[in-house]
Amino acid sequence: MSKITAIRSIRIKERPNLIWVEVETEDGLKGLGESFRGAQAVEAVLHEQVAPWLLGRDARQIEAVSTHLMHPYVGFHSASAEVRAASAIDIALWDLAGKRQNLPVYMAMGGGVRDSIRAYNTCAGYAYNTGGVARRSTDGTEKPIGPYDDQVAFMRDAGELAQSLLDEGYTAMKIWPFDAYAASSGGHLITLPDLKRGLEPFRKIRAAVGDKIEVMCELHSLWTHNAAVRICQGLEEYGVFWAEDPINKMSDGQALADLRRQTRTPICGSETLAGTVPFRDLLAADALDIVMLDLAWCGGLTEGRKIAALAQAYSRPLAPHDCTGPVTLVAGLHLALHAPTAIFQEVVRATLSTWYRDLVTVLPEVRSGIVMAPQGPGLGTELHPQVAQREDAVVRVSR
Template sequence: MKIQAIETIQLPHLNNILWVQVHTDEGIVGLGETFRGANAVAAYIHSDIAPLLIGQNPLEIDRISSLLLSPYVGFRSSGVEIRAASAIDVALWDIFGKAVNQPIHQLLGGLSRPSIRTYNTCAGYTYNKSGARRYIGDCDDAKEGPYEDQLAFHRDAGALAESLLSEGITAMKIWPFDPFAVANGGNFIHATDLDKALLPFRQIRDAVGDKMEVMVELHSMWDLTSALAIARGLREFNPFWAEDPIKMVNPQSLAIYARQSGIPVCASETLATRSQFLDVLKADATDYVMLDVSWCGGLSEAKKIGTMAETFQRPVAPHDCTGPVVFAASIHLSLNLPNAIYQESVRAYYTSWYRDLVTVMPRIKNGEIYPFEGAGLGLELSDFVLDHPEVIRRTTRTS
């Protein structure tokens, strides 16, 4: 089998998402995806990756992964080079699964559990789309459906927790501190602002007590001193973890936070390749390892990061707040990794626009995500994407 062509696919109204299809001479097409900077990633795929890979065997996944994760520049970041490599890698695993008629989780080593528990990241329908607002103010009244969870955690987080529990979801993630980081540059939070940001945690505990696990996302927006001030305020609410409290550029600083905060640490969707995660693990700087399949180097690298985390006795929780293909790849991974503890999901996504983009969604019931049944990823891009009047499709093929 040989790689015959590499195609990138974009939709203008979802232009944070880039899909990649790797075409083979045997008619098998593999699907991959990455997120953010889609135009730059697409350009890099066609200028650098496609000429390198066309004519090669797509089943030599580890060799290709090693090749793509070692450019002369960009190998120690989650930038364009690694995001492009990640999307290609997912597509190669999809080809492998289709070639042998097995789901990816089987190729990774099989199921470690019949389902994986999920927590709900409390985003709304447009969160993380190009041009959408990530921070909610008092005047934001836009509503697209029943799961405007980002609005909800600002308005009444207790009622939101009750809604999630009614669907069997027992863990949720919120980020009420972000607006204050934007306003103050992340190096100062006033006591009154801290009190305002803690209100959702009070509402959740008052409404449902300890029935709900609550993660706090800090988006790497704070310096160490301010992050520790936030941690002191959070302790009484017993958060499950504090995610990315500071920028992931100094494992020693993160280790100081881990020692002094009194809150479990989760890090980090923003890291790429084993070497960066190894630095964090060796510094004893995180309790939970979070990786993003489409930013860390693909499924090949994610599996290795997960196994490395297992040797450090750390659980893994794959990130997803991006697109449906990465969501599917992450589910395969989290069902396989023995040390996976949660798979992130966004109910506003998987109940709505994800379903427009792909042919299949996983079964999600009572806070558990169940395996895909088809070969490879178990899904394809839908006709809505491929036949969309504004779709941007670009192909580099054998001359």
Template structure:
């Protein structure tokens, strides 16, 4: 089997998402995905990656991963080179599964979990697609407009939001009520009034459902260490499950100091790429939970090595998803085959919304648990209607 064609697809209405399809002379097509800077990643795939892959055996995944990730430029970061390599790697694993007639989790060693526990990231349907909802919330102008406007509900009706998640069987939820204050001050100052206002959603969640749901606090790496510690110490009262990306994640000693002084567990980081970055944080005892984003860290090939590294340090993993449906499906396969996976992030607003328009199949979510995909490979493909959309931009490299 040989790679004959590499095709990318992006949409002007969802400008952060990019899909790549690897075509073979056997007729099989592998699907991959990445997020942010889609046009730049598209250029990287066709100008530099395609010449390395066209005509090659797609099942030599480790060799391709090394060639794409460890080149002369761009390695050890989550920039354009790594995002392109990540999307292509996911597509190669999809091809591998299809060629073998089994789901990817079987290729990774088989299931060690019968199903995967999910937590809901409380984003609104258009969060991370263009930034408008985040901007409005920062200005205090947003209002709940639908069933799954969870990002707004987290601020305006957090108790009701928590109860709705408990009713749907979710074991955990993630919110970020301090972001607006960080955006206002550049992450350099947090007043006592702002601190109390940011804590209010956590208090109302505990009043509504008690300890019936775990609550994570997302910091988005927006704060300096002093402010991040100020928030973390105040959050201890509410039994927070983790503080996620509390500071910039390239400050290894700073993060280790934060973890030691904060008194609450630390999760990181969707923003990191390749095992070296995680090695340094784990060696410094700076993390309690390891989060990987398969579209940014180097794809499935690199993510499974990061998961094994985390297991060597006896740390759980919880793959990231606030981006696209293909990465969600790939992450689920990784989690099902990883003994130290404890959560898969989902955004129920996405699952009930635009994800359905993009792919043929989504993970099955039942009472807060994701069921294993059973079809070969990823178990999903781009939705045929995507090719007919007027905002579609496609590009092809072929032999």
């Protein structure tokens, strides 16, 4: 038996959406997990609900723990605080499983089908999802704060940005120029002038680099059906690889399937969904071309591998999401190496080159746009000890 003796959560005020979990066992091992959004709510679930049940249990019984923590009751039909807490615990238990076997997680899961995977760069900035994308210059426009402030770059000159990515070996990128136009109508309408403005970055990319780079369009679940149809039809001219989360209720298989019938732009979804059932329903409804999941939100690696099996059964490619934290990125990479139909691992070069490094000991190596397999046991990375010692750190332990 490998009895769980402690559950430790760490969050820092500088990154208020992120929370890390360390699960300790009686054999002296420690597993690392992570989740994102509502860190305080996740912390409460971890210590008030999860810890009283989990402490003293066998850390090797990952499936049993997942089944219990993902029980489909109130709060468990979306990526709720309960599911985000369960996801963090599950990732930590898989980290422990790999360490016990002295194997990387993807090998502990049964091995990989590849030893590297293609990356696409999400063109976010250094502070994306944490408040404040860039500084304002004197004329009111966004001012880049570093060479990888890619969210500013894709609105200023997406063609130049595409060339800079190609120069580093990236052959795929994701942008979201339509977001700014959703608020005026609540996402129910996009005018023709706004549509043309939103399409301009895609035109610039093709004019600058032709077909040398794949381009994904993120729509962030901001649109209702008719507006999403208009956007996706407009994207067809530019050979977009996918339109991601195009409608505001990504569990609506009927609406997505109807959208998919009206456009040649492939539909990708969804980082926002949790558990296997929504993915099963969307695939059965013929509503998705590409399956995307976020391991910090869907239930962790245990649910993630089941969703990957559904993607394989429906002959759909898989693309793990990360635009949140370094541990989720590493966990997603392990799944991408393990899952047969995985085609991409999302990365953000702005965060890889800066604050991700301040949080964990090892980050995935991206070599000419290819993400290499982690080498260490378990996830292959640890939270830097100094993170928990910061002045703005909030650390809570249940024993």
